[in-house]
Structures are given as C-alpha cells and as structure tokens.
Amino acid sequence: MSRKVAIIGVGFAKFGERWDKGLRDLALEAGTAAIADAKIGGEDVDAGYVGNMAGGSLVGQEHLGSLLADQLGLLPKPITRVEAACASGGLALRQGYMAVASGIHDIVVVGGVEKMTDLSTAQVAEILGGAGDQEWELFMGATFPALYAMLARAYMEKFGATEESLAHVAVKNHKHAVNVPYAQYRKEISVEQVLNSKEVASPLKILDCSPITDGAAAVVLAPLDVASSYTDKPVEIIASAQATDTISLHDRESLVELKAAKVASQNAYKQADITPKDVDVAEVHDCFTIAEILAIEDLGFFKKGEGYKAAQEGLTAIGGEIPINTSGGLKAAGHPVGATGVKQAAEITLQLRGEATGRQVKDAEIGLTHNIGGSGGTAAIHIMKRV
C-alpha cells in the first residue's frame, strides 16, 4: 500500500547567467532555501535525488550525489543523481516521490541543477545534442533547434499554423515572467520582435528558443500524514508518471505529437482520477515555442491541431481558460536543463499555496507539470493538489 506524498518546501537559485557561481553554489542556494521553507534542518532529511543532465561535459563534474550531500551537510544520507536530458528534474522528482510513497524514506529533498554558461553556445549545443540520438542525429548535424524545427514544419504543414502562431507563445511566456523573481528574462517582447529575431533553424528564430541558463530548484517531500506538522499549506502529489519514446525523430509514427507525453499524461490522469478539464494551472516544457503547442494538445487541454491558436487567443495566459507557464516557462524563466522539471513543481506549489505573487491563478486547486527529455524520448508528468 503506497503512502500519500506532499511537497512541504520549495527553493530556487535565480536563473540566468550566474558567472560568479559554480554548479555546487547554485545547488546549495536552492537546496538550503527549500529546506528553510520546509522549516526543517539538514538532520531531518533522510535521502535526496538530484536531476542534472550534463555536469560532466559542461563543468567536468559527475557524482553530484556525493558532492551535494557534502555541500548541503547531509552526509552520510543517500543522495542519487538521475539523468534523462531535459527531463532529469522530472525524473528526480518521480524517484523522490517513489521513495516516500513506498515508505523507504520519509523526508526527501529533490533538487535539479545545471551550470551551462561556462562554455560557448556552440559547445553547449553539441553537449545538449547528447539528449538526442548521438549516432543518427547529432553526428549528422541535427542539434536541438534543428530537431524541433522539423516538428514545427510538420505541424505547420498539417494544421495551418504560422510563424506568428509560434511567436504568440513566446510573447505570452515573457509577459508571465515579468513578475517571477527567479526568472532569467523579466521583460515583455512583441510578436514583431520574435518574427524579426535572428533565424536559428527555420522556422524557429532565437526568440522561439529557450535560452542557455545557470540555475537550480529544489522541493522537500514528506508523507502527507505528517506534512501539516511542517507547513500550513501542504501540496499533495496526486500522480507521478513517466514514459519513453524513440530517442530519434526518424523512428516516430507521428511528428505532430510527443507520444511519451500522451502516454504519461493519460496514466497520470488515471492515477489522479481527474480529467484535463480539472487542471487549473500547468507548467509545460516549452524548450521551443512549438513544444508548448504540442504539449497543450498532448495533455488534452486542446484538440490536436488547435493548440496553436491558444496563445494568440489568450486562452493560456493568466486569467485565461487554462493558464500555461506562469513561471514564464523555459522560454522566459530560463532552462537550466536539469533544474527545469523541479522548478516546474516548485512553481505549481507556489500557485497552489496562493503565493505566486503577481502571477497568481485565482482559486488554483489542481496543477500539472509536463517535463520532456530530448525531442520527446522521455516524458515525466506530475499532478499536484492543494490540500
């Protein structure tokens, strides 16, 4: 019999170009903030999980479990690094959830961290290419903007979406980020600015792409039945699901959906015993503007082929039908890859607590996170509920 699990604390290390901080500093910043928010001490922590995609390639540092147990004063507790490219954070959260749900551990810290700005953009693009099929995609020159550009072209061709449809996603997410303290870009942009920005991989322009970001985020998990002794506002994780798909695009049946996200979300809705209509707010994986459009369709918020109209019509803005990416998403809050899935959970927690100052979704009771690895090879979906 599995136990119910709650989030009792959240913390962030500001996202951005943190040239004065190393990987360990960022993890420490977020981890200590989450532990303080949960009103516990390090001695209360039983175990931890950390999502990180490419510490080895980006800064020469693997073995983050030991490093962070050491830095955070958690020795000799077991801390485990989990990696699934840009879904590393989501899978770390899922491992933490499983550890508490199973009764193996009680208080578990889940963190995500990535230090990305020490290298050139070209170097980072090559390293991120390791999230796809190194032998059949990256080796042939297909970096991630190119892979998502293919998804965008397929979608536009099939459903009549335009470059302007994509641009509206970026505009909406930048608008949301203005009030997000931890966001990398807290400024609005216009559709014209997106359309006139430098082309990266047609039809994607630089303002369709999430940036290269240093950052970290952390949450503290506890069994729900004791959560109220730590916080007045526990947030329950009512579903945790994970699915895989082919790592390379050329093996997919369809290029206008991410099947892993569909499979995982259907599993998650079943676990939570809800339908997509019950979700009040969601953080989705908008590594590129097209990715948010696929996400809101794969999650069942909009019909396949109609999601591209949502941002333009204001349906996914705060105050709209289903507010998407109140954090600013990967696009404007930034995308420290290993941290993103954990940041999503931390943002939803703030929303469900009613503490998302300046971007609060009114009466938010149920929130969802959608975290994707690579071009859709891994999907991690979590659903949270205000208790």
Place this chain on the structure above:
Amino acid sequence: MSRKVAIIGVGFAKFGERWDKGLRDLALEAGTAAIADAKIGGEDVDAGYVGNMAGGSLVGQEHLGSLLADQLGLLPKPITRVEAACASGGLALRQGYMAVASGIHDIVVVGGVEKMTDLSTAQVAEILGGAGDQEWELFMGATFPALYAMLARAYMEKFGATEESLAHVAVKNHKHAVNVPYAQYRKEISVEQVLNSKEVASPLKILDCSPITDGAAAVVLAPLDVASSYTDKPVEIIASAQATDTISLHDRESLVELKAAKVASQNAYKQADITPKDVDVAEVHDCFTIAEILAIEDLGFFKKGEGYKAAQEGLTAIGGEIPINTSGGLKAAGHPVGATGVKQAAEITLQLRGEATGRQVKDAEIGLTHNIGGSGGTAAIHIMKRV
C-alpha cells in the same frame, strides 16, 4: 509493507576493448541476455534502471533511458539513468530494488554500461576525475590513481603494509579471472610482474590499477513471491543500502577507511539480520589494489589494519576463508564504470545459483556486493541469498 525482491536473470556483454561495438550495442548485448536468462519477453518488463557514469563525456550520448528503452524494445516503459560515478551500477540496482519492493513495478531490468575505449587514456583519466571534486582535486591534477595512491601511502604508513602486500591482491584477482568468460584479462600474473610494472602514482603501478574497459551487465528483478514461476533458482536481495561521504579526500576524518562503505554495510547487515561472518562470497570494489584491502576491512571481514595480509595468506582466494572477487574484480574482469555494480550482482547471482563454472565457491548461500563511487563519496552495498 515492503515486498521481497529476487534476481531472476543475469546477462553480460563481454568486458574488454570492444572497438567494434558502441554503447548501445553493449547495453543491448547484456540486456537481451538477462531477459532471455529470465525466460521473459520485453513485453513483461515494467520498468528499467541503467547505471552509466559518463556517456556524455565519453561518447557524446546522454539520455540513456530513452535510448535503451528504444533499443531493447521496451517503449513506452519508464527507463531511468542513475549516476554515481563508479557506483552508478550499484545505485541503479538499488533504485530497481526500491521500485519492486515498493510494489510500484513488478518486473524491472537493471543494467549498467560504459563505453570507454574510444578516447585516449589521458582523456579518460580526466573524465573519470569528474568522480572526485573537480574544483579541489582534479583541477589541481589529482586524477584517481593519485587519490588512491594517497590512500595507499596512508595505509602503508599506519599499518606496515608493503607494495608486495598490494601486489598480492592483483595476483589473486587475475588468477580468479582465468575462468570468467566475460573477463577482460583471463591470465595469471606474478607478484614480480606487479612490482616491476610501470609506476602510475607511487606506490601504485599499472598492475595495481583496474583497466579502461568497454562492457555492460544486466539483471532482471521480480517480486520474490512470483520469482519461482520464472526460475528454479531465484536469488533474493536481502539488503540494499547506500551512504555518502565527502567527495574529496581532504575533508575526511580518516584516510585508512571509506566511511560510506562502513555506514552502508552496517545498515545492510542490520537489514539482512546477519553478521559479516555469515557472508560466503563477496564482490568488492578493487579499482586499485589498496581499495580491496580497505573494502574487506570496512565490510568487517578482517580487522582494520590486518586486511593487507589476507590475499598473501590465501584467505580471500576461492577456497579460502572468504573468497573475494571470484569474477576477477575490477582489476582483472575489467571496470566499465557504470556496469561494475551490476556485474557484481550478476556474478554473485551465478555463485548463489551454483553456476560459477570454474570458480564456484562451495555451498555459497549468502553473497555481498560492495560498489564505490569516486574515492568513497558513495557506497552501495547489497546482500543476496540463495532461496
């Protein structure tokens, strides 16, 4: 209430310089062998974990969960990569154990893989340095042979062990490997050969060091109560423990023990309700000869300061008091870092099934695996029992 967990299948990809095979080929070789050994099909697998240290740096490939789900025909099942340097395999096994014990998944494949020989020795040494403290050790030039050389010097100084004491560990493990089909070096060496081999970091010579190896290993886990429907010889995992220590040597209280291994093994003995004397056979992490000496003391097989005599006196050979590393250990079987912890579990399974041809420990009932990350920053200990 947690379920009992059994190993119902094992598989190996031969360890060595596999220049004709890539990372995915090695994983496929071991994974399909383990699935076949368990007499199941891919459709029976509910989830998987894979240990890999540095696919990103070594071959440009991260996101192994998706890649291997795809390669092994397991889509859309959740497969998760776990990393803890050279203890990646041990932690993958622990996550798989937790997934089955908790009732979250039933049939779980646990693999470990590393493809290391595509780069130069110097490049690999730098990448492996990421298992230690990149900023305070590797950056200063302390690669792993240097770190373990410091441990060896401290031990020799304190307890009177000699370079010859160390050499006996290598000689014993090479002798064991002669009958191990998957081992990299199936030939005996002499104490003189070790002592006269090229110095790497004094007092460690090349024949004190585990080699650079391509390889993979896999095991299939199932709930014990259904294990007998798959195999006549299920092996129960009666303990799974993990602990951390400081990632860097300079922060340790002692240089003549690995504290994480002591903490984790004491926890494991408690879970299994046994003492070190009850263990019939063990695979320990002999990345360098000194590491095996520390291991057999940390595990309680020998008193602190006396373990260095064991190999010379034949106590840790097959037929001795407590046979250590019947596989040849990391030294002679080879050390594909992410695979090592899983290979240890697979070797112990063969021993407890009575199938360790040419190296069988008579009447082996209880076996132990000891897998270390870095210079001791992570330790994973598992204890298995013949059912």
